[in-house]
Amino acid sequence: MFDTLRKIWSIFTPAERRKAIRMLVLVVLMAMAETASVLSIMPFLSVLGRPTIIQETPVLMAAYLRLGLTDTRQFIFLLGFASIALVIASSLFKSITLHTLNRFVHMERHSVSTRLLSRYLQQPYEFFLTHNPSILSRNVLSEVDQLLFELVQPLSQLLAQGAVLLAMTVLILCYDALTAICIMATLGVLYGTIYGLVRKRLTSIGLERQAADGHRYQACNEALGGIKDVKVTHSTKAYLGHFERASRLFSRHFATNETLAQSPLYLVEATGYTGLIVIALVLLQRTNDIAHVLPALGLYGFAAYRMLPSAQIMYRGLAKIRFASSTLDSIARDLNLPKEPAATPATVMPLHQEIRLQGIRYAYPSAPDKWIFDRFNLVIPANSSMGIVGKSGAGKSTLMDILLGLLHPQSGTVSVDGVPITADNAANWRCTIGYVPQHIYLSDTSVAENIAFGVPRDAIDMAAVERAARAAQIHDFVVDELPQAYDTQVGDRGIRLSGGQRQRLGVARALYRDPSVLLMDEATSALDEQTEEALNEAIRALSGSKTIIVIAHKEASLRHCQKMVVVGNEPTPSGETNSAAQSDHSELI
Ligand SMILES: Nc1ncnc2c1ncn2[C@@H]1O[C@H](COP(=O)(O)OP(=O)(O)OP(=O)(O)O)[C@@H](O)[C@H]1O
DSSP states (O other): OHHHHHHHHHHSOHHHHHHHHHHHHHHHHHHHHHHHHHHTHHHHHHHHHOTTHHHHOHHHHHHHHHTTOOOHHHHHHHHHHHHHHHHHHHHHHHHHHHHHHHHHHHHHHHHHHHHHHHHHHTSOHHHHHHSOHHHHHHIIIIIHHHHIIIIIHHHHHHHHHHHHHHHHHHHHHHHOHHHHHHHHHHHHHHHHHHHHHHHHHHHHHHHHHHHHHHHHHHHHHHHHHTHHHHHHTTOHHHHHHHHHHHHHHHHHHHHHHHHHHHTHHHHHHHHHHHHHHHHHHHHHHHHOOHHHHHHHHHHHHHHHHHHHHHHHHHHHHHHHHHHTHHHHHHHHHHHTSOOOOOOOGGGOOOOSSEEEEEEEEEOOTTSTTOOSEEEEEEEEETTOEEEEEOOTTSSHHHHHHHHTTSSOOSEEEEEETTEEOOTTTHHHHHTTEEEEOSSOOOOSSBHHHHHTTTSOGGGOOHHHHHHHHHHTTOHHHHHHHSTTGGGOBOOGGGTTSOHHHHHHHHHHHHHHTOOSEEEEESTTTTSOHHHHHHHHHHHHHHBTTBEEEEEOSSHHHHTTOSEEEEESSSOOTTSOOSSEEEEEHHHHO
């Protein structure tokens, strides 16, 4: 429990911690108001049962005289109304506190999910090579809900009800210590035994629920994201099966958790009812005076009426915390992942002389023994153009990612004008680069927003969009054929465009910021000969003023390159057999 509290505390920001403390103070005040409302019934019932008690009790007598009353009935009425007023005030205060608590929990959901997504987005690229995006989405959306509604909210209720229970216990303790101890012992033993019996099961189904939730997200994302392949390969049933299995397990475990968290109430209620009758009989046996028994019984009855739900809510809170403990562990861990430094516009790294790769060794984290590059060297002079060729799977795209500073070699250096690219300055270096990946990602927004990717809609420089689109040979198509030209929506991942149009939008995106370094990974593979030739011509026009690095299988795309590098272990045309060979263009083609 202490560990759970410590982890939840670590999730809050300092401002949220202050808010949480204010919440706790409110909760304690709520408990005091609750106790006062319970206490208020005592004088009412005492005087009702035996009006002569006014003369015997100095406090009551003083109140009676001060109010200038002449009839005990008036006093009983006043005591009754005072008690009603206190109960109403306490209920009102309780409602306000609960609303404040609920708002705190809901705003925490917003805060934690935003911070978690932000933390994921600040992870190095390699993090995403080993973490499934469906699982990350699940954490940000579903698991944060789980954390707040199955953990923080029950915990706040646990503390609130704990305070009420404590206040009630102290109250009954003052009145009759033995009875108070008996009530608490009974409640403690009952709930303690039940919790002891179910806690292991709660932990295990909590873990299984978390995994099933991940499988639900994954099946759903993959089926809808790859709908064309799913339909063509007739795998709808298979995906539905994956989803159904995970979803059923997820729902079943939730149901089990709810049942385990709720069912003891009935047992405890029955025990409470029996206890009340036993107390009444014992009191009657002791005093034989119903007037004495009535107020005490009223107090116990009312206290039980308030204490049992409190004890039940506390138990339910404990059960839910157990069920959601795996969620707390993963969110607390992920919120503390080290961040990758972000780029600041003031520290953009320009390229004036050369990009130099020296003794690069790189293996992917999932295959640490398979060296994609082993002591690889390459020099790319500024404002030159270089083609990268090699067999499929030789490492061309990996080389691009290394040049982009997305992948960091295990040894060797990538330096720009002599400054090594590290995790700290890679984001600054990327500000200098325009990159066309092998698979262009288009978001479900307009053509203009896709070209000026990441720029807020009202800050888009339409002149730059058009200039980039012209260079990428897509401007005429956009203006002549799309219904709303640059404002036309492209659909999810550009589903309303052809492969070649998507590629040209990708090239336009890379050119939008007019970068001094241009990296293109198979940027023209889906184009017809005429469009490709026009695009290559446009790129050729840029060479000399920009550093251009191109991966292509087609000879036509490499024609304008001044230098070529072969990636892979097979001998190059110049006879070398190292993992990379560099040559003049004329040597290779
Ligand atoms: N995330 C990854 N984890 C492990 N291995 C990977 C990963 N990405 C690529 N590889 C492996 O690294 C090698 C180089 O891949 P890369 O994509 O760089 O090749 P490529 O030369 O660009 O191929 P192609 O011309 O087919 O695009 C391949 O053997 C590939 O299987």
